[in-house]
Amino acid sequence: MSTRRRKASGGVAYPDARGTLRERTVQALADGTLRGNLETAAASWGESRDAMRRDHGLDAMRDRARDIRRRNIRELPALLSEMQAKVREAGGTVVRAQDGAEAARYVTGLARARGVTVVAKSKSMATEEIKLNESLTDAGIEVVETDLGEWILQLAGERPSHIIAPAVHLNRGQVATLFREEAGTDDVPDDREGLVAHARVRLREKFAQAGMGVSGVNLGVASTGTVCIVENEGNARLVTSQPRIHVAVMGMERVVADWDEAAHILQVLPMAAIGQDAANYVNLITGPRREGEADGPEEFHLVIVDGGRGALRGTEFEEALSCIRCGACLYSCPMWKSVGGQAYGSPYSGPIGAVITPLLEGPASPTSRDLPFMSSLCGACGEACPVGIPLQDLLVRARARASSPATRRSAIVFRAWSRLWRRPTTYRAWMAGWRLMLRARGKGGWVTRLPGPGAGWTQVRDMPSRWPPRP
Numbered sequence: 001m002s003t004r005r006r007k008a009s010g011g012v013a014y015p016d017a018r019g020t021l022r023e024r025t026v027q028a029l030a031d032g033t034l035r036g037n038l039e040t041a042a043a044s045w046g047e048s049r050d051a052m053r054r055d056h057g058l059d060a061m062r063d064r065a066r067d068i069r070r071r072n073i074r075e076l077p078a079l080l081s082e083m084q085a086k087v088r089e090a091g092g093t094v095v096r097a098q099d100g101a102e103a104a105r106y107v108t109g110l111a112r113a114r115g116v117t118v119v120a121k122s123k124s125m126a127t128e129e130i131k132l133n134e135s136l137t138d139a140g141i142e143v144v145e146t147d148l149g150e151w152i153l154q155l156a157g158e159r160p161s162h163i164i165a166p167a168v169h170l171n172r173g174q175v176a177t178l179f180r181e182e183a184g185t186d187d188v189p190d191d192r193e194g195l196v197a198h199a200r201v202r203l204r205e206k207f208a209q210a211g212m213g214v215s216g217v218n219l220g221v222a223s224t225g226t227v228c229i230v231e232n233e234g235n236a237r238l239v240t241s242q243p244r245i246h247v248a249v250m251g252m253e254r255v256v257a258d259w260d261e262a263a264h265i266l267q268v269l270p271m272a273a274i275g276q277d278a279a280n281y282v283n284l285i286t287g288p289r290r291e292g293e294a295d296g297p298e299e300f301h302l303v304i305v306d307g308g309r310g311a312l313r314g315t316e317f318e319e320a321l322s323c324i325r326c327g328a329c330l331y332s333c334p335m336w337k338s339v340g341g342q343a344y345g346s347p348y349s350g351p352i353g354a355v356i357t358p359l360l361e362g363p364a365s366p367t368s369r370d371l372p373f374m375s376s377l378c379g380a381c382g383e384a385c386p387v388g389i390p391l392q393d394l395l396v397r398a399r400a401r402a403s404s405p406a407t408r409r410s411a412i413v414f415r416a417w418s419r420l421w422r423r424p425t426t427y428r429a430w431m432a433g434w435r436l437m438l439r440a441r442g443k444g445g446w447v448t449r450l451p452g453p454g455a456g457w458t459q460v461r462d463m464p465s466r467w468p469p470r471p
């Protein structure tokens with residue numbers, strides 16, 4: 001099953017990380033199908049999540065979730081040592097990778113050493129981050145995504161649009177077209193149940209061939225060395241039990257102390273992520289198959305990735321490490337709802353992606369430097385976050401960190417502007433001139449195109465020619 005490069009959404013190509021952030025954003029904004037798909041998905045999530053707030057006390061669970069995650073991050077070195085020791089006690093292997101390249105090299109080397117030709121994967125943002133598929137494919141190993149959304153993206157040759165729902169930007173018709181092309185037949189239904197059944201049949205064939213299963217980790221429980229994998233489809237259960245080797249790739253911050261903490265986070269996660277009071281499947285894996293057991297993998301490897309996370313502890317960005325990757329901040333963000341995750345050009349998108357991607361990639365990264373500016377700073381993300389991460393504050397701090405010569409020039413201009421506005425005489429003169437200019441340009445109370453520096457503003461919105469604007 002090869003990875004093909006094509007576009008499934010609309011007629012507009014907004015390629016993975018190609019082009020600048022601005023180019024990708026403008027292209028995405030021009031895709032009406034994409035925006036429709038995103039709005040539908042976000043509205044549906046909003047209704048379900050509101051029900052969790054109303055009927056299941058999601059908001060009241062936030063304080064405890066925040067305290068747990070803050071403490072986890074403060075005690076991270078000790079928790080990781082405990083986790084490591086417990087996994088080894090249970091017969092597993094633990095590898096600490098400093099960066100994504102080291103992690104991908106380890107998994108690829110292991111697959112080669114064991115003669116693995118097919119790897120079955122379940123959904124994992126960590127493996128996206130370390131570019132594992134590329135590494136395995138370059139080594140001549142076939143990779144099969146078994147999560148429905150990830151498989152759709154593999155067929156489309158696209159990146160995930162959302163942390164939890166990677167193919168949320170595509171509608172049923174677009175998915176049916178992809179499946180028909182992959183199967184080489186028009187005999188694929190386009191209703192939801194039919195599409196799921198079709199994918200199940202195609203993917204089950206691959207499970208039998210896979211010598212290695214690779215998963216992500218939602219939580220690691222230090223007291224027992226258990227990895228928790230939350231899912232709704234049941235494919236992760238097969239990935240972690242059917243092949244003879246299971247590799248779990250975990251960001252180093254995903255560890256909690258014990259089952260009391262894990263139970264709370266595992267309750268909060270599906271409520272915030274998909275508006276359900278429980279996930280369909282919670283897989284708990286402690287080491288490989290024991291002697292006398294009939295099933296499960298013969299080998300279990302836990303790869304713990306630092307990838308820049310360790311350096312964030314003790315900084316003004318430490319709170320970002322509390323993230324449980326629920327995706328609620330994406331669905332609540334007006335920016336993400338307008339352009340989708342692919343415009344960000346990084347595995348993590350939305351407000352949390354705009355904060356952590358530049359931090360993990362480093363301030364000099366030309367691909368992520370501008371991401372903190374992908375926000376209206378409306379605060380909806382911070383309000384939605386079930387572990388109380390002040391995302392809007394982190395975005396402002398990330399903007400200050402990303403300050404380039406161009407943004408420094410803007411800061412000088414805005415400082416001069418603010419001085420002018422503080423004097424009543426210059427303020428009145430400025431406003432009078434501005435009103436005249438806008439009235440001259442406005443039609444029906446709105447200006448649709450401004451010249452010079454105002455052009456960017458009116459590219460995607462109109463400006464009222466009077467204040468207050470006409471209804």
Ligand code: SF4
Pocket residue numbers: 163322323324325326327328329330352381384385386387388389391
């Ligand atoms: S920052 Fe908060 S809302 Fe966003 S993905 Fe992480 S936990 Fe969820």
